[in-house]
Amino acid sequence: MEKQLKKGLVFFIIDLVIVAGSFFLIIWFKSGKDFSYVERLLNSFFIFLTLWMVISVLFKKFDLPKEIILKRKLGNLILCNFIILGSVSILMYLLRTSYYSRTVVFGTILIASVIEVIAVNFYYFLQIARISSFPQDQEYIALHQLQMNGKRKNGNSDEQTATYINSKIPKHIRDSIISECGNNALDFFVRNTNGNSNNTLLLSTTSLFNIKSQPENRYQSIFNLKRINDIRYLNLFFETANSKLPLKGTFIGCVETKDMRKKRLFKKYLFPFNFIYYYLIDYPVKRVFPKFGLTKGIYFFLTHGSNRVITRAETLGRLISSGFEITDEEYADNLCYFAAKKVQEPSNNPDPSYGPLVKLERIGRNGEIVRVLKLRTMYPFAEYLQDYMYQMHELQDGGKFDHDFRVSTMGKIMRRLWIDELPMLYNLFKGNMKLVGVRPLSKQYFNLYNKELQDKRIKHKPGLIPPFYYDLPKTLEEIQKSEMKYLEAYEKAPFRTDWKYFWKAIFNIVIKQARSN
Numbered sequence: 001m002e003k004q005l006k007k008g009l010v011f012f013i014i015d016l017v018i019v020a021g022s023f024f025l026i027i028w029f030k031s032g033k034d035f036s037y038v039e040r041l042l043n044s045f046f047i048f049l050t051l052w053m054v055i056s057v058l059f060k061k062f063d064l065p066k067e068i069i070l071k072r073k074l075g076n077l078i079l080c081n082f083i084i085l086g087s088v089s090i091l092m093y094l095l096r097t098s099y100y101s102r103t104v105v106f107g108t109i110l111i112a113s114v115i116e117v118i119a120v121n122f123y124y125f126l127q128i129a130r131i132s133s134f135p136q137d138q139e140y141i142a143l144h145q146l147q148m149n150g151k152r153k154n155g156n157s158d159e160q161t162a163t164y165i166n167s168k169i170p171k172h173i174r175d176s177i178i179s180e181c182g183n184n185a186l187d188f189f190v191r192n193t194n195g196n197s198n199n200t201l202l203l204s205t206t207s208l209f210n211i212k213s214q215p216e217n218r219y220q221s222i223f224n225l226k227r228i229n230d231i232r233y234l235n236l237f238f239e240t241a242n243s244k245l246p247l248k249g250t251f252i253g254c255v256e257t258k259d260m261r262k263k264r265l266f267k268k269y270l271f272p273f274n275f276i277y278y279y280l281i282d283y284p285v286k287r288v289f290p291k292f293g294l295t296k297g298i299y300f301f302l303t304h305g306s307n308r309v310i311t312r313a314e315t316l317g318r319l320i321s322s323g324f325e326i327t328d329e330e331y332a333d334n335l336c337y338f339a340a341k342k343v344q345e346p347s348n349n350p351d352p353s354y355g356p357l358v359k360l361e362r363i364g365r366n367g368e369i370v371r372v373l374k375l376r377t378m379y380p381f382a383e384y385l386q387d388y389m390y391q392m393h394e395l396q397d398g399g400k401f402d403h404d405f406r407v408s409t410m411g412k413i414m415r416r417l418w419i420d421e422l423p424m425l426y427n428l429f430k431g432n433m434k435l436v437g438v439r440p441l442s443k444q445y446f447n448l449y450n451k452e453l454q455d456k457r458i459k460h461k462p463g464l465i466p467p468f469y470y471d472l473p474k475t476l477e478e479i480q481k482s483e484m485k486y487l488e489a490y491e492k493a494p495f496r497t498d499w500k501y502f503w504k505a506i507f508n509i510v511i512k513q514a515r516s517n
Helices: 002-031 035-058 070-095 102-129 138-149 158-167 171-180 183-193 234-244 258-268 273-291 293-303 312-321 382-392 409-416 419-430 451-457 476-492 494-510
Strands: 200-203 221-227 250-255 324-332 335-342 357-363 369-375 434-436 463-465
Touching (some): 183 221, 183 335, 234 312, 273 293, 312 324, 312 382, 409 419, 463 494, 476 494
Antiparallel strands (some): 324 335
């Protein structure tokens, strides 16, 4: 109940800003910089604003529950604003004074209504993009589901852990881990080292030098107690840890994920200052600045790379790109602990993708690699998690991963509105893709297909509008049948097939609201 009241208060304040902004905007259009005109209308504006808010509260305009029905909410908003319009019109007729302007009044209502409709749509798409009913961290829901299904090892029992602690872990190591990270961190350490501390390097550092100075192949495990959020050259740190470990050696560390950080900040500051600080200061500086070349330097000048915001997806992606395989994860004491096994040398990607525009390697005609342009919808380094996702997660209807934590909240909105696909028009104009055709696939997805379809696929260019939107298949097997049917028809009658598939796909997308998650 308290949460709903806070949410209603936030929407109330936002609507105040929208109405006030609309008023001053229409004043600016009408009179420019004539401040005396504003002063003359100010009293009548406050009456209008009071009427607006009273009617809005009475008709529950600010009641936006966790799950809303868009059509119903927009209908309520429009009805409410029509009542405001009627009430204001009656009041203007009864008063018949010169202390108002019909243009300003009706213009304010019109502009505010348009902005409200846009805001409600944005809120709706934001809500359906978020992973709901998760108590601590949205990115953690897939891992939690795996634990519930018993698809990964849950570690040793409490009795086994106690035995390891009592028999193998020296007291000074136990005390060091517990004093800095707590008992849960010690349990995680025991689970992933079998309690053997003789060949384990225990560090508490953010300095690259402290790991570079260690001998190679001396330790079977390296456990760093410091958060990776405070390590300046993170990839180089992981790669150096990789070089110090033998094959199958284990690197253990911890991270404060993006959503854990948000939760901490919202608890730290009182409402509504927590919203103001997070969205106007912390998010722009820590999330937006590092993604653009012009502001990246400002970010590192201000932060020196410490206390960076990092998601679970980015953490795991960086580890995999550095030659590790993820073997265990656990959330404890407001941190996410991870264990990663060395399986190969680092990929040494000289230009990792971090900005808003990404180039994705996809299988094209004749099996050649096509670099498909898209707007980023996944967190940085998430591209390295393709195999990990397939091994650990189920495919949902439509052939996508269930609970894909790699996709950001804004990315889900962009996907639903097709915004992320716009740069692919470049590939269309370049000639390595066509308008209608099979979806361009990554190597990992391509290898899931049967050999017959693989051979037929590489004879043709991939397309912007895939057969998926014609047949709306649900399973991977149905998707393969759909694509095979399209390719066989295309080989017989190219133009007629693409024409038929194009218009049926448009109908399904626009009328049936078909979407690929």
